[in-house]
Amino acid sequence: MKLLRLAPENTKFGFMRLRRMSYPLSAFLSIVAVVMFFTVGMNFGIDFAGGTQVELRAKSGAADLADLRAKGEGLGLGPVEVQRSGAESDVVLRLNVQPGGEAGQQTAIAKLREAFGEAYEFRSVEAVGPRVSGELVQSGTLGVVVAILAVLAYLWFRFEWQFAVGAIIGTMHDLLLTVGFFCVTQLEFNQTSIAAILTIVGYSLNETVVVLDRIREVMRKYKRLSTAEIVDMSVNAVLPRTIMTATTVFLALLALFFLGGHVIRSFSAAMIWGIFVATYSSIFICSPMLIYLGVRADTLDKPAEAEADAAAKAKV
Amino acid sequence: MFRLAPWKVASIVALVVCAALAIVPSFLAPEIVAAIESRLPSFVPFRPIVLGLDLQGGAHILMEVDSASVTKGQVESLRDDVRAKMREGKISISGGIAMQPRGVMVRIADPAERARALSLLLPLNQNVGGALTGATGHSLDISDTGDGAVQLLLTEAATTEKIRHAVTQSIEVLNRRLNGTGTKETNVQQQGVDRVLIEVPGLQDTTKVKDLLGATAKLEFRLVGDPGDPPSEVDILPQQQGGTLPVQKRIMVAGEDLVDAQPSFDSRTGEPDVSFRFNLRGGQRFGQVTSENVGRLFAIVLDGKVISAPRILSPITGGSGQITGNFTVEQADNLAVLLRAGALPAKLTVVEERTVGPGLGQDSIDAGKRAALVGGALVVVYMLATYGIFGVFADLALAVHILFIFASMALLGATLTLPGIAGIVFTIGMAVDSNVLIYERIREEAHAGRSVISALDAGFKRAFATIIDSNVTMFVAAVILYLFGSGAVRGFAVSLGLGILTSVITAVTMTRMMIALWYRNRRPSVLPI
Numbered sequence: 005m006k007l008l009r010l011a012p013e014n015t016k017f018g019f020m021r022l023r024r025m026s027y028p029l030s031a032f033l034s035i036v037a038v039v040m041f042f043t044v045g046m047n048f049g050i051d052f053a054g055g056t057q058v059e060l061r062a063k064s065g066a067a068d069l070a071d072l073r074a075k076g077e078g079l080g081l082g083p084v085e086v087q088r089s090g091a092e093s094d095v096v097l098r099l100n101v102q103p104g105g106e107a108g109q110q111t112a113i114a115k116l117r118e119a120f121g122e123a124y125e126f127r128s129v130e131a132v133g134p135r136v137s138g139e140l141v142q143s144g145t146l147g148v149v150v151a152i153l154a155v156l157a158y159l160w161f162r163f164e165w166q167f168a169v170g171a172i173i174g175t176m177h178d179l180l181l182t183v184g185f186f187c188v189t190q191l192e193f194n195q196t197s198i199a200a201i202l203t204i205v206g207y208s209l210n211e212t213v214v215v216l217d218r219i220r221e222v223m224r225k226y227k228r229l230s231t232a233e234i235v236d237m238s239v240n241a242v243l244p245r246t247i248m249t250a251t252t253v254f255l256a257l258l259a260l261f262f263l264g265g266h267v268i269r270s271f272s273a274a275m276i277w278g279i280f281v282a283t284y285s286s287i288f289i290c291s292p293m294l295i296y297l298g299v300r301a302d303t304l305d306k307p308a309e310a311e312a313d314a315a316a317k318a319k320v
Numbered sequence: 321m322f323r324l325a326p327w328k329v330a331s332i333v334a335l336v337v338c339a340a341l342a343i344v345p346s347f348l349a350p351e352i353v354a355a356i357e358s359r360l361p362s363f364v365p366f367r368p369i370v371l372g373l374d375l376q377g378g379a380h381i382l383m384e385v386d387s388a389s390v391t392k393g394q395v396e397s398l399r400d401d402v403r404a405k406m407r408e409g410k411i412s413i414s415g416g417i418a419m420q421p422r423g424v425m426v427r428i429a430d431p432a433e434r435a436r437a438l439s440l441l442l443p444l445n446q447n448v449g450g451a452l453t454g455a456t457g458h459s460l461d462i463s464d465t466g467d468g469a470v471q472l473l474l475t476e477a478a479t480t481e482k483i484r485h486a487v488t489q490s491i492e493v494l495n496r497r498l499n500g501t502g503t504k505e506t507n508v509q510q511q512g513v514d515r516v517l518i519e520v521p522g523l524q525d526t527t528k529v530k531d532l533l534g535a536t537a538k539l540e541f542r543l544v545g546d547p548g549d550p551p552s553e554v555d556i557l558p559q560q561q562g563g564t565l566p567v568q569k570r571i572m573v574a575g576e577d578l579v580d581a582q583p584s585f586d587s588r589t590g591e592p593d594v595s596f597r598f599n600l601r602g603g604q605r606f607g608q609v610t611s612e613n614v615g616r617l618f619a620i621v622l623d624g625k626v627i628s629a630p631r632i633l634s635p636i637t638g639g640s641g642q643i644t645g646n647f648t649v650e651q652a653d654n655l656a657v658l659l660r661a662g663a664l665p666a667k668l669t670v671v672e673e674r675t676v677g678p679g680l681g682q683d684s685i686d687a688g689k690r691a692a693l694v695g696g697a698l699v700v701v702y703m704l705a706t707y708g709i710f711g712v713f714a715d716l717a718l719a720v721h722i723l724f725i726f727a728s729m730a731l732l733g734a735t736l737t738l739p740g741i742a743g744i745v746f747t748i749g750m751a752v753d754s755n756v757l758i759y760e761r762i763r764e765e766a767h768a769g770r771s772v773i774s775a776l777d778a779g780f781k782r783a784f785a786t787i788i789d790s791n792v793t794m795f796v797a798a799v800i801l802y803l804f805g806s807g808a809v810r811g812f813a814v815s816l817g818l819g820i821l822t823s824v825i826t827a828v829t830m831t832r833m834m835i836a837l838w839y840r841n842r843r844p845s846v847l848p849i
Contacts (some may be wrong), residue, residue: 007849008705014767059680082409106384106669113673114527125682126524135669136382140806147804154796161790195809196739199801203746203816211792214757217786234828245760248706249753252699259695260742265687266740267374275746 010247015240019287020232020295026288030177037184046186049194050130052144054101054137056112059089060124066092070229073118079115090266094127108132144198148179151202155209163216166297173213174290178208178281185277191270200271204278207253211246211286218242219294231299250283324836332833336720339727343369346730369730372737374808375685377678378521383533385514386667390486391422391479393666398423398460398472401444409440423473425465437470438462444472448481449720483514486665490516496661497532501654516668522827524677536623536667537658539575541606543568544617544629557619559626560645567619567626572609577602581659586644592652593644596659603639611635620645622655674807688741695745696722703752707759710849712836714755721751724822725815734818737811747819750794754827757783757790759849766847775847776839780832787824795820 050057060067069086073093076084082240085098097116102108109131117126132140152175159168218238226234254276256303261272345353346368357366373380399417402424406413411433418425428434445460457480465471491508494516498506507519523529545554545566554566581596598606610618610632619629620643628645647655700718703711725744729736762779770778795817802813 009707010700010706032526048382049480061679106671109673110670117431117525117527125677125679126675127677129526129675131673136672143804143806147800150804151797151800154800155793158792158796160811195805195807196742196812199739199805199809199812202797202801206794209793210753213790214786215795217789221782241764242760242762245756248756248760249750252702252752252756253746253749254700255702256695256745259698260745262691263687263694264691264742264745265684265738267684267738268684269688271739271742292491307543 010251013244015243016236017240017243018236019239020236020292022210022288023292023295026284027292030181030285030289033184034177034180037180037187041183042185044187046183046193047190049192049197050098050132050137051194052137052141054109054132054134056099056102056109056116056118056129056131058093058097058113058129059127060097060120061091061127062093062095062124067095067124069095072097075119076116079119081112081115101134101137106135109133112248119135123312140195144195147198148201148205151205152176155205159209159213163220164299166294166299167216167220169297170290170293171209171216173293174212174285175205177285178204178278181280181281182274185274189273191273194270196268196271197274200274200278203275204282207278208282208285211282212290214242214245215239215286215291219291223299231295235294239287241289246283246287250279324833324840329833332829336723339720339723342727342730346726365731367730367733369477369726370735371681371685372735372808372811373519373521373674374676374738375678375681375682375688375736376521377524378519379523379526379529379675380673380807381518381520381526381530381533381670382672383516383518383668383840384671385483385486385490385516385665386669387479387483387514387820390483390666391474394474394479394482395419395421395423398444398474402426402441404470405440405444406437409436411437411440420471420473421584422479423460423471425469425471425793427469428469434464434468434470438464439469441472448475448477448651480513487514487516489665490668493661493664494518494533497657498529500657500661501532503529515671521680524675526583530670530673532654532657534668534670535658536664537575537661538623538663539578539659540548540571540621541573541609542571542619542621543609543613544619546616550828557621557626560628565619565626565629567621567629573598573602573606575659575663577605579657581656583649583656584642586642591644592647592649593642594647594652594656595642600639603637605747606639606641607635607637607657611637684738684741688745692741692745696748699748699752700754703755707755707849709838710755710759710835713831713838714752714759714827716834717755717830718748718751719843720830721819721823721826722748724826726749728818728822729814734814735811736815737808739808740811740815743812743815744819747816747823751819751827753789753821754791754824755831756784757787758827758831762847763849772844772847773839776835780828784828787828791820791824808846 033136034047060072062068066225067088069088071086073086076086076097081102082100087096088094089096099112102112104111113129113131120126136165152172155175156168156172179201182201185191186197191197215238219235222234222238222241226237229237248283257272257276257279261269264272342365345356345366348356348368350368353366355370360366396419399419402417406426411428414427418427421656426437428437430488442461445458445462448457448459457475457477459481461473461475463471463473487510491510493506495506498508498518498520503520503523505521507517509517511517518533520529520531545568549566549568553569555569556564557567559565569719577598579597581594584593584595585591586593614634617629618632618633620627627643630644643655644683694720700715703714703718705711707714722744726745728734758779761783762775765775765778765782767774798813798817798820802810802817805813
């Protein structure tokens with residue numbers, strides 16, 4: 005049987021030469037992402053912005069968006085956002101945070117039920133008060149920061165500091181571009197988006213670690229080569245694996261995006277974007293970083309450590 | 321590597337069988353599961369995977385204790401304590417006891433008297449916190465302000481402890497209320513310091529439950545004010561039927577003294593009412609008040625609202641009575657439940673609410689299943705196409721990986737949510753990564769001129785360190801997501817974390833075993849990848 009190979013084998017691409025293009029490109033995109041975050045902003049869902057969101061399904065026929073909007077605006081609850089979700093009969097209706105503290109959201113739900121309860125089935129109701137949404141923002145941000153610090157600590161412990169720095173720069177890059185993705189697409193940013201971001205961070209580091217592991221191995225073997233040559237050789241060596249894994253994860257996410265339902269669509273979309281960005285950054289951002297940070301075979305490890313490492317490997 | 325100990329094979333097979341058994345309950349009807357479970361010894365975990373409210377439908381209500389009012393009450397009782405001490409020591413104070421946001425202040429002009437007051441007040445300072453909360457400390461900061469006054473401030477530990485206590489009490493009361501209405505399988509638990517999370521599976525319209533949970537249910541019997549009463553002794557309270565009524569401040573009998581309350585019907589008018597019974601103390605007090613005030617109006621006040629104010633026709637000495645108030649049958653039922661369950665120690669407000677109807681929940685389950693099946697099939701086919709027989713091994717390991725995730729979720733009692741399903745689908749794509757790392761390494765080693773056996777051996781050995789390093793980083797992300805995430809997102813963290821663990825186990829041990837068996841039988845001279 006002829007086996008399928010997506011990735012060319014025994015490649016000798018000069019990835020490192022491309023850093024003169026990839027660095028300015030990534031820097032540019034990162035800046036655009038930051039600027040967009042502060043100007044356009046993300047489309048925060050009620051988890052973080054607070055407010056009320058209900059999913060309605062018309063009890064008969066299609067949902068009448070114009071009518072919903074008109075009736076909704078007439079309730080005196082501020083602007084009403086009405087969107088079709090999936091089927092003809094389904095809509096999502098969203099209100100901003102109501103004045104009057106926590107009780108305001110409760111009054112809003114009661115009013116919505118009264119206004120639409122007859123013609124529509126309430127498929128879901130979510131109301132997040134101003135206090136909870138503030139805390140969710142806090143814990144979400146804190147989570148991402150702590151995750152990065154924890155992984156930084158692990159990488160520092162397992163590798164040389166230059167590797168950890170390279171990995172973190174790559175991760176920040178992926179993080180920024182994912183934020184940019186949310187700004188451009190205006191996909192709803194909610195709690196599952198935080199989950200997506202942390203998973204992208206995890207995946208990005210996973211990619212980076214695989215490349216760095218190989219770089220370290222090659223560096224020990226070929227002490228004479230320049231860092232650029234070593235990095236190129238390593239990236240080429242793990243390229244088939246990189247493409248292979250990105251493809252399997254991509255396939256799984258593709259199924260999730262198209263079949264997983266609208267509730268997690270923004271999650272799947274962000275993850276798919278993240279897989280591409282993470283794969284790109286592990287090759288074009290993290291690895292070239294080592295050239296600048298000055299990792300060399302002779303600074304890599306003392307002989308004692310190498311022996312200990314070899315002993316550890318032999319045990320496996 | 322290819323010495324394959326029979327006990328290793330046996331234990332892997334045993335593990336797979338156990339995992340398969342663990343997910344059996346998830347496929348059976350709930351009645352059958354319950355029937356089987358009752359016949360098994362209690363240490364055998366025979367239970368289906370718990371579905372989150374976003375999948376089975378239901379309501380999630382987060383309520384917050386009004387900390388400000390708890391602290392205010394605490395300051396008030398501190399003031400009463402201080403007043404009692406001052407009376408006890410016959411210390412004259414100038415200008416009364418001033419209440420502050422977190423304490424009280426007493427002016428005592430004479431320095432000698434002030435010193436005496438300080439020593440009298442000292443016993444009010446008590447230890448708070450216990451071994452459980454960790455933070456031990458004292459309840460008050462008592463000080464001489466230097467300008468002729470003594471100040472008593474509640475410490476952070478004291479107010480936190482009080483709030484914590486209020487939450488614990490509220491949970492008991494809420495549980496009694498929910499049980500009183502026959503709501504099944506509800507979950508009421510503390511969240512953070514001052515919050516209570518209530519989960520009610522299957523509930524869709526939360527209006528009634530929120531009314532039931534949100535009412536403080538503080539019941540008071542107070543005399544309606546006479547025109548002659550001084551205004552400082554009278555509250556003007558709203559009435560249920562509209563309008564207001566002057567009611568004396570003094571509480572004659574309170575809800576704490578109730579021992580029972582039941583919905584009933586007025587024997588004369590046939591209208592729904594609530595009949596109640598007092599304990600001994602309450603009954604005596606009620607009898608005394610009603611005998612002394614025949615002919616006056618007696619107001620029944622619930623949460624600061626007059627429900628009704630019937631005239632006392634004759635002394636009521638039996639220790640029981642009825643509350644009437646133009647109730648519907650349902651209102652009477654609810655009031656009885658509230659009175660039986662007792663009053664909340666503080667007001668609770670809803671700060672977050674999420675309700676999912678059963679229709680949307682089922683749709684999410686279906687969508688999740690479809691995505692998992694199709695995503696899994698794509699990965700399986702792709703692995704087969706790329707690695708041939710080795711792809712079969714990877715796919716078998718993948719199947720066991722999925723089995724292990726579900727089995728460990730069932731055994732741990734973890735909750736499966738929609739993001740959790742997304743996590744599983746993601747790990748399906750990610751799980752084969754370990755196999756890919758191993759296989760690509762084997763190819764490389766073979767290309768470098770090693771023999772089949774030595775390439776296999778080196779592939780496994782060299783890929784192993786990379787597999788561990790790369791999965792640790794992913795696992796760290798999952799753990800942190802669990803710690804900082806809430807609700808359904810935690811479900812994602814759980815399935816991601818478990819998925820990483822099981823995928824490493826299955827990819828490394830199972831694939832190794834299968835390749836070893838294959839090698840032993842075939843003795844191939846060329847690698848098929």
